[in-house]
Structure formats: C-alpha cells, structure tokens
Amino acid sequence: MPLENLEIPKEVQDAKMRFGIIGNAPTLIEAVKRAIKVSPIDLSVLITGESGSGKEFFPKIIHAYSSRKHQKYIAVNCGAIPEGTIDSELFGHIQGAFTGATSARKGYFEEADGGTIFLDEVGELPLPTQARLLRVLESGEYLKVGSSTVSKTNVRIVAATNVNMEKAVAEGKFREDLYYRLSTVQITIPPLRNRGKDISLLARKFARDFQEKNRTAPISFDDSATRAIEAYRWPGNVRQIKNVIDQIALFHAGETISEATLTKYLPHMPSYVPTVAKEQEHSYESERELLFSMLVRLQQEITSLREQMGNGAASDPNGIEKRGITKSLQSSCSHKTKTAYDSFINIDNEADEYQRREIIDTIATPTTLEANERELIRQSLERNNGSRKNTAKELNISERTLYRKIREFELE
Ligand SMILES: Nc1ncnc2c1ncn2[C@@H]1O[C@H](COP(=O)(O)OP(=O)(O)O)[C@@H](O)[C@H]1O
Numbered sequence: 135m136p137l138e139n140l141e142i143p144k145e146v147q148d149a150k151m152r153f154g155i156i157g158n159a160p161t162l163i164e165a166v167k168r169a170i171k172v173s174p175i176d177l178s179v180l181i182t183g184e185s186g187s188g189k190e191f192f193p194k195i196i197h198a199y200s201s202r203k204h205q206k207y208i209a210v211n212c213g214a215i216p217e218g219t220i221d222s223e224l225f226g227h228i229q230g231a232f233t234g235a236t237s238a239r240k241g242y243f244e245e246a247d248g249g250t251i252f253l254d255e256v257g258e259l260p261l262p263t264q265a266r267l268l269r270v271l272e273s274g275e276y277l278k279v280g281s282s283t284v285s286k287t288n289v290r291i292v293a294a295t296n297v298n299m300e301k302a303v304a305e306g307k308f309r310e311d312l313y314y315r316l317s318t319v320q321i322t323i324p325p326l327r328n329r330g331k332d333i334s335l336l337a338r339k340f341a342r343d344f345q346e347k348n349r350t351a352p353i354s355f356d357d358s359a360t361r362a363i364e365a366y367r368w369p370g371n372v373r374q375i376k377n378v379i380d381q382i383a384l385f386h387a388g389e390t391i392s393e394a395t396l397t398k399y400l401p402h403m404p405s406y407v408p409t410v411a412k413e414q415e416h417s418y419e420s421e422r423e424l425l426f427s428m429l430v431r432l433q434q435e436i437t438s439l440r441e442q443m444g445n446g447a448a449s450d451p452n453g454i455e456k457r458g459i460t461k462s463l464q465s466s467c468s469h470k471t472k473t474a475y476d477s478f479i480n481i482d483n484e485a486d487e488y489q490r491r492e493i494i495d496t497i498a499t500p501t502t503l504e505a506n507e508r509e510l511i512r513q514s515l516e517r518n519n520g521s522r523k524n525t526a527k528e529l530n531i532s533e534r535t536l537y538r539k540i541r542e543f544e545l546e
C-alpha cells in the first residue's frame with residue numbers, strides 16, 4: 135500500500151482542521167503527529183524547515199495540546215528585534231537600567247510564565263542573548279537587564295529556524311550547548327516540493343479561497359498545469375504557491391489554466407538552480423540568492439503583466455479588475471509604469487500583494503547584482519515609508535539582515 139493511503143489518525147485530522155493545515159503527505163502528517171505527541175511533555179522543541187513551509191502552525195499545536203493551553207502563548211520573531219533591545223524585550227529591565235529606562239518593563243519570559251514562548255528565527259539571536267536563554271532553559275532563572283536579583287520563570291520554549299543550525303554552530307554564530315538544549319526534540323517540516331499531490335491540492339485550495347474572498351469567477355487547472363505545479367521546485371514553499379495562485383486567480387478568472395499560463399508566473403532562477411538544489415535544506419540561506427530570485431520573479435511578473443495588457447483583457451466581461459488595470463496601464467504605458475501601478479494598486483484591496491511589482495520599474499535593466507540589491511532595498515524602504523519592519527517583511531529577510539544591508543549600502 136502506498137504511503138499516501140496510510141490512514142491518518144483522528145487526532146491528526148482534528149489538529150489539521152483546527153489550524154487549517156492542508157495536505158496529506160506522510161512527512162507532513164508525521165510532523166503534526168510528533169507535535170501532538172510531544173505537546174504534553176515539557177521538552178524544548180526545535181522546528182526546522184525552509185522559509186514559507188508552514189513552521190508557525192507547530193508551536194501553536196504544541197501549546198494548544200499541552201497543559202499550558204490556558205496560559206499565555208507569546209510568539210517572538212528573534213530576527214525582528216534590534217540587537218540593542220532584545221535582552222530587555224525578552225527578559226525585561228529595571229527602572230534606570232539604561233538611558234531612557236524611566237520605568238521597569240516586564241519581559242516576555244515574565245509575561246509568559248506558565249505558558250509557551252515561540253522563538254521564531256532563533257538562529258538570529260545575538261550571542262549574549264543566547265547565553266541568557268541557555269540559563270533560562272537550564273534553570274528557569276534569568277536576570278532582568280540592569281538587575282542583579284535572579285528572577286524565576288516557568289516557560290516552555292518552542293523555537294524555529296530556516297537556517298542550518300549545525301553550520302551556524304560550526305561558524306561560531308550559535309552556541310553548541312544551546313543548540314542541543316533547544317533541539318531536544320526536532321520536528322522537520324518538509325519542503326513543499328517533496329509533498330507530491332499536496333502541491334496541487336494547495337493550489338486548488340488557494341484558488342478557491344481567492345475566488346470566495348474576492349468573488350471572482352473560478353479557475354481550474356488542466357492536466358498539464360497540475361503536472362507542472364507538482365513538478366516545480368517552489369523555493370518559497372507554501373507562501374510562494376499562495377502568491378502565485380492569487381495572481382493567476384486574479385488575472386485569469388474564469389479560465390482553465392494550462393501549463394503555459396502557469397509558467398508565466400513561475401520564476402526560474404536560471405544559473406542559481408544548481409546551487410540551490412545542492413543545498414536543499416536552506417535554499418534561501420544566501421540573501422543574495424534570495425534577492426536575485428526575487429529580482430527574476432519581479433521581472434517575470436512585469437513581463438506577464440505587459441503581455442496581459444496586450445491580450446485584449448479589456449474585452450473580458452468578467453474582468454472588472456483586469457479592465458481597471460488595463461485602462462490604467464494602457465493610458466500610461468511603459469515609461470510611466472510607476473503611475474500606472476499606483477492606480478493599479480488603488481483599484482484592488484490586495485494592494486500589498488502587488489506593490490512589489492512596482493520595483494520592476496527601475497530594475498528592468500539590471501546592471502550588477504549588488505546595484506540591484508541596493509535598489510531593491512531602497513525602493514522597498516521608500517514604499518514602506520522607511521519602516522524597516524515592513525520592508526524586511528516585504529523582502530522576506532530578517533530585520534537584522536536589513537539593518538546590515540542598509541549600513542553596507544549606505545542607505546540611511
Ligand atoms: N499546509 C498548509 N496548509 C495551509 N496553509 C499553509 C500550509 N503551510 C503553510 N501555509 C500558509 O503559508 C504561509 C507561510 O507559512 P508560515 O508558517 O508563516 O511559514 P514559515 O514560518 O515556515 O516561514 C502562511 O500563510 C500559512 O498559513
């Protein structure tokens with residue numbers, strides 16, 4: 135009997151339903167099973183998996199199925215907190231601990247006492263914070279910033295990472311003792327590309343979600359498209375497939391999607407494919423690679439958008455959105471693309487999803503990779519009114535990486 139047909143236990147079905155997890159791939163089911171199994175036992179758990187693979191469901195499952203479920207659950211993105219404030223955020227500080235500390239502040243470890251803390255992007259923690267974390271893990275003890283009095287807390291820690299922790303340890307970026315401590319139990323989330331039929335299942339699900347939410351005409355996929363969806367590498371995993379399907383559901387509402395249509399929305403990352411394939415576990419480890427792939431994707435997006443403009447979309451009676459876009463793009467054409475995109479954004483609530491397209495405008499003729507990277511970041515910062523948080527989110531890099539890039543490229 136093929137693995138896919140093995141029966142899925144009821145408790146796993148329930149957890150999938152409760153958290154909206156789609157898919158039946160044995161590796162995914164195994165991950166859910168492990169999360170449920172470990173939940174009542176107070177061990178630290180490390181969730182590993184590529185970016186966009188769905189890691190965030192798992193600490194929630196672990197908390198919800200543990201005896202801590204009525205206590206607090208706090209999720210902390212370790213990559214998003216500046217190095218200077220992370221200790222104070224996690225462990226709190228006393229009044230006068232540093233300039234500006236006019237009052238005492240509770241840290242997450244105090245707030246979550248009795249509950250669970252999810253440390254996302256744990257590989258990004260600075261070394262001094264790693265030392266404090268190790269102490270909490272070992273003894274439940276910690277010092278608030280500026281205090282010499284030991285505080286106690288009882289917190290379950292679930293951490294997640296998309297970087298290769300062994301490598302981070304070998305490079306001296308992550309403490310080995312902490313790594314072992316955090317990863318008492320490991321749960322590996324499989325990359326989307328290895329989930330067989332789940333891939334097209336997710337595509338159909340996201341298409342349905344889009345159509346229900348935006349009341350657009352349904353799309354369907356022909357056999358060639360389904361095969362292509364299941365064969366593609368999906369380097370950005372579930373996050374990427376959702377993004378791609380959203381675009382197709384918008385621009386091709388009411389159509390049967392063929393492989394030819396689908397591939398217009400897929401980046402191919404020409405020379406980067408072999409490198410990525412070699413390092414399966416962390417295909418996005420190199421930011422450069424990530425930015426490069428984004429660049430390629432954005433360029434493909436604009437190509438396909440331009441093609442659509444020439445495809446008589448205006449005559450499509452269903453395509454209200456399409457008509458709007460066509461009108462705005464036709465009226466401004468290529469050298470005024472930016473204005474066109476602005477109107478484009480104004481006509482659609484899903485603006486965020488599409489704002490990235492704007493970037494293409496000035497990167498249509500790439501010079502060097504570095505120049506492009508700088509430009510990509512500069513524009514994203516501008517679009518987000520200088521908000522580093524939103525910029526990092528948009529570029530799918532950690533805030534700390536963004537800070538470094540801003541300094542490196544002198545973008546302040
Ligand atoms: N199996 C799945 N079924 C449904 N949605 C999923 C699945 N896996 C991931 N997602 C969705 O994909 C997006 C990315 O997942 P997330 O957990 O944030 O990824 P990660 O933390 O691994 O980068 C989220 O919107 C999430 O809800």
Ligand SMILES: [Mg+2]
Pocket residue numbers: 186189190254
């Ligand atoms: Mg995440």
